[in-house]
Amino acid sequence: MNRSYTVGQVATLAGVTVRTLHHYEQIALLVPGDRTAAGYRQYAAADLDRLSQILFYRELGFPLDEISTLLDDPDADPAEHLRRQHTLLTARLQRLQAMVDAVTKEMKAQMSGINLTPEEKLEIFGDHLPEEYAEEAQQRWGDSAEWAQSTERTARFTKEDWIRIKAETDELEGRMVAALASGVDPASTEATALAEEHRAGIGNFYDCSFHMHRCLGDMYLADERFTKYYEDKATGLAQWLRDAIHANADQHA
Amino acid sequence: MNRSYTVGQVATLAGVTVRTLHHYEQIALLVPGDRTAAGYRQYAAADLDRLSQILFYRELGFPLDEISTLLDDPDADPAEHLRRQHTLLTARLQRLQAMVDAVTKEMKAQMSGINLTPEEKLEIFGDHLPEEYAEEAQQRWGDSAEWAQSTERTARFTKEDWIRIKAETDELEGRMVAALASGVDPASTEATALAEEHRAGIGNFYDCSFHMHRCLGDMYLADERFTKYYEDKATGLAQWLRDAIHANADQHA
DNA sequence: ACTTGACCCTGACGCGACGTCAGACTGCAG
DNA sequence: CTGCAGTCTGACGTCGCGTCAGGGTCAAGT
Structure with missing residues (x-):
């Protein structure tokens, strides 16, 4: 019954250096279960287990502190x-x-x-x-079918397509910002026209129904990264766009 | 004709930060072709080209100085x-x-x-x-057929097999070191017996003919990593083992 | 012509994840 | 009991940038 391992043994087993294990203990990422009377680290089976997890996430590029939180998460079986x-x-x-x-x-x-x-x-x-x-x-x-359509279409995009689409998007978003700034009601026809342009832009990638457009608009508020994207352009734009999208969809119902 | 790009443009194009590009210039990894009168960096198409190479090797984990030598290698089309x-x-x-x-x-x-x-x-x-x-x-x-055989056999290895093989190898190499240290002639029967044991050990992985064993022995001298492996155990061991292997093969010819 | 805001410059310090000594202790083999 | 390999704890070095600080530049709008 091989009950415990020294640093060196663990190091060679795991293909890391002793220093690495020292480091992991310093940052409380992997603390050996025990120590000998002389202060030698004694790694138990559970420690090796944890180490393998650590190395896995490390190989995928996770920073060590994130690995800590991942592994110490109590409700993660x-x-x-x-x-x-x-x-x-x-x-x-x-x-x-x-x-x-x-x-x-x-x-x-x-x-x-x-x-x-x-x-x-x-x-x-x-x-x-x-x-x-x-x-x-x-x-x-x-x-989803839309995803397949999107990858299929984008696969055929040329460089010029990308540049054009980027330019169109920027320009459209610029007009939205202007509309928001001048107090245009998201339910107004001016706003719904912009929303419809937005939907058409998405058509570059996949066919976007009004219903799907609604979902997208909601997500702009729900997913903080999308929210940030729009809020960085103008505060309140995410909400405004979502409302305009819904108004536009209502109109076409 | 978009002839040159600013740092910011290159950065967003390549998905890196401006600081990264500054860094790459400092270490002479990517020096922009030109500067404006005001000292602004101007990246040409060739620079972007080089950058894409850099990012490729970087993603695969190469250190930057190695990337330098790789890309600056004159005879690398x-x-x-x-x-x-x-x-x-x-x-x-x-x-x-x-x-x-x-x-x-x-x-x-x-x-x-x-x-x-x-x-x-x-x-x-x-x-x-x-x-x-x-x-x-x-x-x-x-x-090669041997490779297939090797992967097939190792796939069935249990943990105990690995430990046993490792122990056997260590022990055999220990006896080789001892033989070398006490001046045993690699052509002697004592040495060829060790070489034969070595060949048998390889048999754990795949059937190793005498001819193949010769090739392996030569590689221990030709490939510096193998050389280092043996030289770290005892200086001259790589050469000694290679000679013993050849002597053993001669004997069985 | 002037301002404004986005972009650019050069230091210079900080950081994450270790590598690499130094100086001292421990454990075991011969 | 003497080696010698293995382990300990600092502490400083390195690599690949991130992140200010302090200051110039450029195109757009007024």
Whole structure:
């Protein structure tokens, strides 16, 4: 019965350095269950167990303090962790797959003598935040028909498409800000026209029904990241847009 | 013709901060082609191109100075980079896949009430160096019959098997060190007996012919990592073992 | 012409996650 | 009882930036 392990043993088992284990104890991430009379750390099986979890999340890029809170969360049963880990991994797999695709695409392009523009190359790595959004979005809506439509359409987007869409969106949002600033009622025809333009813009990605548009509008208030996006443009814009969307949908009911 | 970009533009395009670009210039990793009269950085298309490469290798965990040497290598045509990137990516994909497998395995185990030992859990993350070896090994020998045999056999290894094999290897290498230290001629029967034991040990993983054993022995000298492994045990051991292996193979020719 | 606000510059310090000594103690093998 | 490998606790170093501070620049609006 191998009951406990020394730092060195744990280190070699886990493929980390002794210093790392010292560090993990200092920040109270992994405190060995016991000590010998001479002060030697004694790691128990449960400690190794925890360490494996730590290393897992670490490999996925989590900061150590977040790992702490994750693992010390009292209402997180092991199965919960496993499920989370599984989804995290599949997300990473998709990201990697995207990188593979990008590289193969560039290989093809190079072989046929075409040179991609730097913007095109950067698109893969560039949209890191949108990329994270995409991961989560897929977890939420990955099985919806709209999602499939969106990925299908965006796959055919050229660089010019992206630039155009970005410009259109910016311009539209600018007019919304102006409308809000000059006190336009979200229920007014001017506002609902803007909302309808918004819905049309989404049509670039997938067919957005009025009902779905309502849901989106609600989410702009419910999800703080969307809220922040709009509130950063103008305070009250998230609410205003949501109301305009609903008014527009009412009109078309 | 959008000829040059400001830091901010590059930053948003690439999804990094301005500070990062400043940093990359400080360490001479990415120096913008030009500056305006006022001292503003002006990034050209080639700079963006280089940045995308940088971000690629960075995402795969390369330290920045290594990226420098990689990208500044004069005899590395773009196609070379693309090939390297592709292989790196597929390697990572396999690693991730292994993690996925491990997690699913643990999920299964948990559902059936069996609890894996911490050692088993750590094996996935623990062997990080061996893991990297494995990646490269697969790139080198991934299509050989021996590789298939090896993965097939190791897949059936239990924890006890690993411990036993490790112990056996350590013990054998200890006797080799002793033989070398006491001046045993690598061509002597004592040395060839050790070499034969070494070959038998490899038999744990795959059937190792004398010819293949020769190749392995040569590689211990050719590949610096293997060399280091043996030289760390005793200076001259790599050469000694290689000679003993060849002498043993000669004997059985 | 003037202001304003967004963007840019150069230091310089801070931080997370360890690496890497130094100096001293411990445990076990021969 | 003498090595020598393993362990201990500070403490400083490193890498890849984040985050101010203090000051110049640029395009737009008035």
